[in-house]
Amino acid sequence: MKFSSLFIVLLFIGFAVNAMHFDDQGLDTLLKASEEVDKQKVEEVKKPSLEGSIRKSQDFTIQLNRMNYTLGRSLDSLEIIEDFPSAERLTTVVQNRLENSDSKISIRYLQELDNLLRNIRTQIITAERKVSSRIEELVSVKQELEAMKEDDLFRLDLRDASILPEYQSALTQLREQVQKTEQILSEQRIYTASFQTRISRMIIRISELSESIAVELRSAEKALLTKDFNYLWQKRSYQNASGLGTVFLESIKLNEAIFFRYLKNNIGLCVFFIFLFLGLYLWIRNILIAIKSQKEFSKIILERAHYVPNNPFLSVLVILTPIMPFFFPNPTISFLTVLLWVGVLSVTILLIGRFPKGLYRNWVIFVLVFLVYTVSNLYRDINYSERWYLILLSVIGVYLALRIVKFQKSNLDSFPSFISVLVKFYIVMQSLSIIANVFGRFTLSKMLGVAATISFTQSVVLYLFVLIILEVIYLQIELRGKGENDFTSYIDFHRIQKRLKKVLFGLAGIIWVYFFFDNLSLLDTVIENSKQFLSEPRKLVNSSFTFGNILVFFVIVYLSSLLANNVAYFATMKDQQKGSSRDKRLGSSILLIRLSVLSVGFLFAVAASGIGLDKIAIVLGALSLGIGFGLQTIVNNLVSGVILAFEKPIQIGDAIEVGGRAGTVKEVGIRSSKIQAYDGSEIIIPNGDLLSQHLINWTLSDKKRRVELIIGVSYNSDMDLVSQILSEQIEIEEIMKNPEPRVLLQSFADSAVEFRVLFWVDNFDLWINIRNQVMRGIFRAFKENGVEIPFPQRDLNFKSFPGLLDEKIKSGAEIEELGNLREKEDMDGEKG
Template sequence: MRLQKQIVSLIFSFFLITQAQAQAQETGDTTGIFSQVDSTIIENQEIGTNQAIDTLFVRKQDTRQNIPKIGLLLNQIVTKSKKYAIELGNVNLLLKAKPDFSEMDDRIPVLKNTMTELAEVVIEYEEKGNNRFINGIENFLNLIEEEQQNFEDRISKRVDDLVEAGDKLDKIRQDTIISLTLKNSETLPEIDRELRSIQNKLRSLDSLLITQELEIASYQSRVSDLSIQLLGLRESVNQSERNIQRRSWKKEINYIWEAPSYEIEDSFLTNFIKSVPINGSVLIRFVEKKSLFLTSSLLVVCLIYFFSKRAIKNVIARKEFAEQILERIKLIQNQLFISCIIITIPFIFTFIENPTIVFSSLLSLVFVTLSGWIAYQRFPKKVFWLLAIFYPVYLVAPTFGLAWGMNFDERYFDLFVSASGITLAILMYKETDRHLFVGSRVLKALSVFLLTFALFSFGVNIFGRPTLAKTFSILGVSNFYRGIGLYLFVQVFLKFVYIWLESSKKEDDVLTSYFDFQEIQNRVEKVISIFAIVLWFYALTVYLGWFSTIGNSLVSFLTQPRTLGNLEYEFSTILLFIIILMVSFFLANNIAYFASVFDQKTGSSRNKRLGSSILLIRLAIITIGFFIAMAVAKIPLDKITIVLGALSVGIGFGLQTIINNLVSGIILAFERPVQIGDNIQVGQLVGIVQEVGIRASKIRAYDGSEIILPNGDLLSQSLINWTLSDKRRRIELIIGVAYGSDMPTVQKVLEEVLKRDLILKDPPAKVFMQEFGDNSVNFRLLFWVGNMDIWLDLRSEVMNDIFKAFKENNIEIPFPQRDLYLKSVPGNLDNVIQALEVKEAILAPKDIKDSSTEESTSEDEKDQKDNKKSSEE
């Protein structure tokens, strides 16, 4: 049968060729003969192939044009069946890896019921709520929203997985080969088995995919209902917040001297007790959600305590100056674990997300209470006892402030809190103004803050605004103590930094100098102080309920589009550009400084230190910061060419010196003729290099002064570097002895004195007879020390030993002498003689008896006559 089909095909092809030749002879065109014949042959071959495929497979109508030749078809079926089997296996794993939505099943009804109860609470406290009530509700809603967002993320991720699985199944299903089915499975049993397996898996996975899509759609609907309910409740809370803000500034009740204009439904204590279960549930739920973070924070406290304890032990065991170091950290040494907690709590406030008002109040209470142990050591005793006496006011006022409802009878308690705040502020201000001590300025500023808030609270309370009075009275007292705690946090943090730096030093006999200690303290204190101040203001604005208002207003002002000519801009981009540049400069300066400090303390040799290369680190940070600022502010980089053009004009007019110093600094960083810590001399300037800056370098002279030297002068002037290759230094002494001394003995004595450990043996010490001076024979001593830091001490020590050795060997150190020859005697010599006699009489011992008056008088007259006679001669 196959042979017959081939013969028919050949006859038909020959007929076509003959017909094509005849047609070409008539038209004269023979170029298309063979192409026409070839296409016809190919069509006949495909017809034969399709007929062969039709005898084996059953296929759909639309697959005929896409089916390849029978040999290729069988090969593709085998290859693709293996590929699709693997892909279907992956899809099967993806569909079976179904997330556990059981928690969602349990939590969604609970969250809905919770929001229903919160909606009822909002309605109940709409007329008597306060800022604490609003903050508590918002924190609760934040927890719910966080949980709802987590549900949406999990659902969204599962939807993406199902979409991916569906795309893979559609891609496999669209392949025409998969749609083929063998008419007789016994002809090609392996291929039939592969095709049927793939088709069965497709049907099974399709069914599983549809089931999971329906299930995930159900969860999407439930979470969407939860989200809608949450949005409605948040809108109600926002409306209540606006009502409270508007009502609190208006008169709510009677003036203090009038009869009460309100009715008390629940007592002050009853109202507080009602809020306890809600606050407790909020706290428990928040702790459960943040259990991992809180556990990690506790672990951080333990690690800080462990490393600090080991650092203190290392200092005690290794350092010669352990007593001085421990004296500087006395503030934390006695209460080390408490100090570790104190430096951790502010960072917990910073990094924890959406803390509830109850948790924040509790953590603030722990922070202030533990800070009291540090305040006892840091502040004068009278200041500490003032803080301790009024501490119960801080303890009680914020606690009762956790009550969500407002009982107008609380105004009398708020009056007591405000009066206590006024008293504390006045007493503290007088004490800090009378006595200056470390931290007195901070306490004075906090006293002014407390006095302002307490007076305002007292005034508005009298004039019938108890809600506003309660907010300001609680905030005044709580932020006063919280501010003191943050100040002590800064001081404790500095002590930890210092002990860690001292422990990390490799030199056991080196103590950080006072200047280095002050510089490190100042740099770290600036950063930590800014952090503490921002945290303090953040807490103040949040508790006042102003944070969202201020934030929204500021964002609206900064993001409003503005135009300047053809240029469109926003203040936010300009502000962001400036902030990033400031941060880059700040980081560059501080990283460079601490890198230089660490480099000096840990570098074993000059060649292994970074030294002046720290300038390159600074320039790199500033450059990266500049480009990041340009990118974040969306400033086109092609605008830099304009800046560079303007800069080139500026260089031409008057910036040559600045650019020269900048380039000189870069050259110094690469060539490294000067390193930080080198002892150099430039002209008459001598000192130690402290910093190689962008424009100028800082040199500390030996008298303590700091010299700012432009970098260009370091390259243009003659530079003497005493420590370029090593720190050895030669010491030269000129010692003079009397001419009558035994010179070999002098030589021997001097050589013996120079035999000591601190004087290098290579090169050896030398003693030379230098010259014959006017009054002495001068010897020249030359010897070397390994470290020039000790050359002055060693020079003094050698000179002292030489003096002692000369005295023991009766070697005289002469002094200048002159011989005077008098050619004539002055006429008033008698007056000189009398003056000398009077001086001798005054200096004479008291136990010598005076002569009689008559004898002394006669002798004086006789001497005067002799002197007069001699003067006349």
């Protein structure tokens, strides 16, 4: 390259100068001012040395190389050039449609146009960022070039070119290269400015169209409750500019273009969800294959899941379609409609065989009504020809809903409770739609009918969305079972299901409410008003706050509490599965996890809500005051809970006795702990009592237990035989050999000779069963060997007898004789 040659020339010049021992003063006389520069200015310029000039030439050459590399990376205009014509065409279509006064635009379509313009604006802004970044690079190059040209090196020339011709040539090449770089810079600036101008025009145009659409939307929303056309019983007062078929075809064509353009602009997210779909599908498919091959009771396990085993492909679609819109920016109505179609059709296929034939036929007809409504929702213009078939669709929808109500009354367990509420809500909205249509409120009527039908259908999709997720979790739990014959995970799943159902149905409810307002074209209004309400500053005494900050604080605290409780719950379940190994359990450490999650959540809530530390200090001061006056017990229990978590005198699953109550530890809470007694009751014990009272932990270091039996035999028994019998009965496998079982003669009691039997069992949970086995064997052996187990006997002395207060009864014979006399007297009395 020329620059490389220039470096070599300059280096050789430097070596030649050193060899000739030129002094600086002699070399300076070889330099003269350029003829184009004024002589007076040349005298003022400080003339650099030849070595300094060579060094500057080298630096400038490297700098020019860097500039040319920057200029060589031209603007990435391919994407801009490809997208601009499409964006310009769509903005032209929007502009022409807004300027066309022959027909009225529906509110839904106005929102679609506004959404389309937002997507185009996003794309244009992305292009603008690229152009702006390129402009900044060009401005930086221009500034560097101007600074370089102002240097003294470009004002000087050699006085005698014959002495150092290489230096003269190198300097000339450097100046030529500067000029060439300036020319490239100028071309790049002009090229980039053309794109900047084009983008600016497009942004201005989009802003104007967005303002026009906003005006149209406000006007349409204000006229929503007003009369559109004649009452149903009056003569028709409208004339459509286009037929219904023409509107349908044009709307489908336009929505198709919008849909595919939206997919193209979000191709990255589309690819991500394709891979996510494939990943979920393969994961669920592998679970089903593993259960079939590894589990002996696979048929029973798979029969408990109604949807996933039958069609995992459609099940994954039902999982993904409700949540996909929240990941895509500004989703268009056509995109949302396609996702809804996919979800509803997937649910319809999955429900085959799950509903009775009559009810399923009812659902299929409802799906057809839903499809007609969603297509009508895509119409570009308001077409009053829809009036009669919208009334018909509303009547059919109400009829189908009433059939569902009738079926539910006769089959109360077939539907969840909220379905009846949704059905009644649907009937009310469709009735209002019919009334609005009859009284000439066509736009309102269509909006209510569309929102009612889509919302009800979406509720069924979301219900199966929850059920399918729960089924996937259940199948995964079964696959993680302890062994091939283990299908008892269904019991654990029911406990997990109670917790997960609340979360999943809460999520489904949020999704349903979001799309309900969107179907009513009120979503933007609700969001805007909510933001304004939540962000408006308010004052209380001398403190300012916003409801948004308070909401953020409580939401984060609630979520952290929910997370802490669920983490503790699942950790407790894991501990129960490891009940035989105390060291492997988290036990009371779960309390520390809960406290950590709650503490981090509280601090995060404080930071996110913008609450100042001074306010927190005030709250903590008030809390300290409350502790001093009346919260000592609560704080004592809280601190005791932390001590229990660190010292671990008890763990979840331990068998303990405290305060005369015995049971198994089920939970070590923040304020109190839960113990399940052996009779099934649950005892709530404050943590302070666990530390202040005598606590017996049968499983602290191990699960061994000594069992003691007191056996009494008659004084007439053979004591050696009794000892032999007792020793034989405690030689069973379940009794530990070390420590050795022992039979001791305990005492001579009032009615029996008592023997003391001592033995150890290695599992606390089984000691009652082993004791039962030993005592049954002792009783059986005593009976076989004629060993008598005595029972207490007492002698009774009667001092008086009823009816003979004054007589002295001395023996049993007299009593018997007296009884016989009384019996005879009674018989004689009956004969008389």
